Amino acid sequence: MEVSWALLANAVIAGLLLGGFYAAMSVGISISFGMLDVVNIAHPAFIILGSYIAYIVNDRFGFDPIVVSLVVSPLFFLLGAALYRVYYYCFERRGQESLRGLAFFFGILFITEVALVLVFGVDYRMVSSRYGDVTWRAGAVDFPMRLVVPFLVAMVMVIGVQLFLTHTFFGRAVLAVAQDQLALRLMGVNPVRVKELAFAISIATAGVAGAFLIVIQPVQPAIGREFIGLVFAVCVLGGMGSIWGTLLGAFVLGLAESFTSTFFGPSWAPAVSFGLLLATLAFRPSGILGR
Amino acid sequence: MSNRIFAVVALAVALALAAVTQLIPNEYFFSAAYTVLLFVILATAWNILGGYTGYVNFGSAAFFAIGAYTTVFFYNAFKAPLPVGIVAGTLVAGLAGLGLGYLTLRLRGVFFAIASLALAVVLYIFVVNWDYVGGARGAYVLQPRDVPFGLPRYIHLIYAVQLVMAAFALIVARAIEHSTLGRGLAAIRDDELAAECSGVPTLKLKIFSTMVSCALMGMAGTTFPYYLSYIEPSSVFSLSYAVNSIAMPLIGGMMSWMGPLIGAVLLGTVQQLVQVTVSSAWNLLIVGVLLVFFVTLAPNGIMGWVDAWRRKGR
Numbered sequence: 001m002e003v004s005w006a007l008l009a010n011a012v013i014a015g016l017l018l019g020g021f022y023a024a025m026s027v028g029i030s031i032s033f034g035m036l037d038v039v040n041i042a043h044p045a046f047i048i049l050g051s052y053i054a055y056i057v058n059d060r061f062g063f064d065p066i067v068v069s070l071v072v073s074p075l076f077f078l079l080g081a082a083l084y085r086v087y088y089y090c091f092e093r094r095g096q097e098s099l100r101g102l103a104f105f106f107g108i109l110f111i112t113e114v115a116l117v118l119v120f121g122v123d124y125r126m127v128s129s130r131y132g133d134v135t136w137r138a139g140a141v142d143f144p145m146r147l148v149v150p151f152l153v154a155m156v157m158v159i160g161v162q163l164f165l166t167h168t169f170f171g172r173a174v175l176a177v178a179q180d181q182l183a184l185r186l187m188g189v190n191p192v193r194v195k196e197l198a199f200a201i202s203i204a205t206a207g208v209a210g211a212f213l214i215v216i217q218p219v220q221p222a223i224g225r226e227f228i229g230l231v232f233a234v235c236v237l238g239g240m241g242s243i244w245g246t247l248l249g250a251f252v253l254g255l256a257e258s259f260t261s262t263f264f265g266p267s268w269a270p271a272v273s274f275g276l277l278l279a280t281l282a283f284r285p286s287g288i289l290g291r
Numbered sequence: 292m293s294n295r296i297f298a299v300v301a302l303a304v305a306l307a308l309a310a311v312t313q314l315i316p317n318e319y320f321f322s323a324a325y326t327v328l329l330f331v332i333l334a335t336a337w338n339i340l341g342g343y344t345g346y347v348n349f350g351s352a353a354f355f356a357i358g359a360y361t362t363v364f365f366y367n368a369f370k371a372p373l374p375v376g377i378v379a380g381t382l383v384a385g386l387a388g389l390g391l392g393y394l395t396l397r398l399r400g401v402f403f404a405i406a407s408l409a410l411a412v413v414l415y416i417f418v419v420n421w422d423y424v425g426g427a428r429g430a431y432v433l434q435p436r437d438v439p440f441g442l443p444r445y446i447h448l449i450y451a452v453q454l455v456m457a458a459f460a461l462i463v464a465r466a467i468e469h470s471t472l473g474r475g476l477a478a479i480r481d482d483e484l485a486a487e488c489s490g491v492p493t494l495k496l497k498i499f500s501t502m503v504s505c506a507l508m509g510m511a512g513t514t515f516p517y518y519l520s521y522i523e524p525s526s527v528f529s530l531s532y533a534v535n536s537i538a539m540p541l542i543g544g545m546m547s548w549m550g551p552l553i554g555a556v557l558l559g560t561v562q563q564l565v566q567v568t569v570s571s572a573w574n575l576l577i578v579g580v581l582l583v584f585f586v587t588l589a590p591n592g593i594m595g596w597v598d599a600w601r602r603k604g605r
Binding site: 041090100103114275 | 400404409572
């Protein structure tokens with residue numbers, strides 16, 4: 001019986017650590033999909049792009065992947081701003097976002113994936129870091145550093161985003177856009193500029209989450225699409241447009257996946273997010289903390 | 292042209308094409324034409340939901356794979372012949388579409404799109420873990436040795452079957468387009484709230500068109516195991532089926548049954564040429580780039596250009 005308690009404790013810890021990482025991946029979707037109503041299904045493609053940038057710099061110069069991702073996050077910010085511009089002028093302004101906007105992001109996802117395959121091939125890539133192989137032990141419970149370090153940085157990032165949204169002028173403008181765009185227009189604010197900034201932030205978080213991903217596991221171009229269901233599941237599960245909800249949803253999903261892979265085998269774990277997504281959509285579409 | 296006449300003409304054209312092309316000596320033609328026809332069915336099926344109703348299905352590969360793996364299942368279980376696989380695969384894919392639609396179509400359209408994408412991932416994992424249909428190793432389906440109708444090789448038969456099924460898909464699509472049902476779907480596409488207010492049973496119509504669309508996608512997959520004699524999950528669930536079945540109607544034009552046909556024949560043929568002359572990764576990149584190009588710069592596709600040109604001529 002003692003062994004299974006240790007197993008349980010390990011599953012809980014692994015689930016929570018994984019949940020922190022999922023929150024980092026999903027916080028961008030929570031902004032773009034939950035607040036701006038931009039259904040960016042290409043979000044995981046930017047996560048994978050972030051992984052590969054961290055990989056290249058780590059491979060050439062040996063810098064820490066997470067530090068690299070923080071340094072290049074302004075590039076992702078600019079990329080996000082440019083992408084939103086295109087999206088706005090081609091789809092949102094014409095009221096065609098529902099079908100053609102989705103197809104557009106799907107095309108971006110696909111192009112990124114194929115381009116990465118053409119450049120790097122389909123081999124799994126990994127990074128080397130000082131904490132990659134270190135594991136703390138507290139009794140029978142393992143704290144693998146390759147999960148702990150991303151978890152800590154992810155928490156700082158997610159809480160930072162939440163503080164930015166609630167405590168700065170611009171952050172509150174983003175929340176206002178989420179509530180009522182027309183009212184914002186009547187106050188003399190251009191909602192497009194606000195949305196551009198917020199979307200740029202969401203892509204910047206994707207780039208950083210990409211570095212977490214490649215620290216946690218080896219990365220290959222096609223694994224991005226496995227996370228599409230996951231990030232949307234987290235976003236919907238917690239409640240659309242709520243960062244605390246996203247954090248909660250991420251922990252729930254992390255624990256559910258960790259238990260599934262401990263007790264049913266790791267090959268079933270990716271199916272959990274879809275099950276949770278469907279169950280949420282069917283029974284409580286507004287999510288746990290939904291308005 | 293009434294639907295009945297169109298059906299007769301389409302089937303006659305398909306049979307005539309199947310008969311005449313049997314004279315072509317090049318074996319590669321049949322394999323390439325099979326693939327193009329597969330895309331004609333997928334694109335036409337996608338357009339019933341995507342083009343007529345305005346709901347995006349990213350899970351084409353999932354329904355295609357349901358068709359293919361139903362054939363494998365019936366082959367393994369009962370050594371069932373091809374027609375059984377075709378009927379069963381179509382029905383199972385239709386039921387899967389019905390279930391997915393029932394769960395997610397009440398909500399905003401994006402949720403259906405996301406759920407369809409996630410469904411493809413989950414079914415993939417399910418098939419990889421299911422040893423009876425081959426699991427990750429893949430499954431063999433042997434082509435019968437004696438080919439009916441005096442055809443020289445089995446691929447000739449598969450090609451002819453696919454041709455008739457493509458004609459069937461086009462007949463269904465056109466019949467829906469020209470019926471009250473099609474007008475209801477168009478009303479949903481243009482303004483769902485207004486449609487609901489005018490008494491259009493939106494949820495029923497959406498679920499019905501999802502079911503038909505997914506069933507046809509499944510039908511496209513049923514012959515696939517016989518075509519290759521061997522299938523494995525990662526090739527059947529390839530994202531390229533999803534991308535192609537969206538790109539082809541968008542490039543051809545989504546408003547009529549002709550758009551997906553034109554898009555699929557054009558893009559399918561180009562892909563076959565690129566695949567032979569360059570490589571298959573580049574061929575996928577071309578599809579992705581064309582998809583983004585058309586969706587941003589020519590949202591009504593080739594049929595949109597044709598319509599604009601006609602209006603100018605008047």
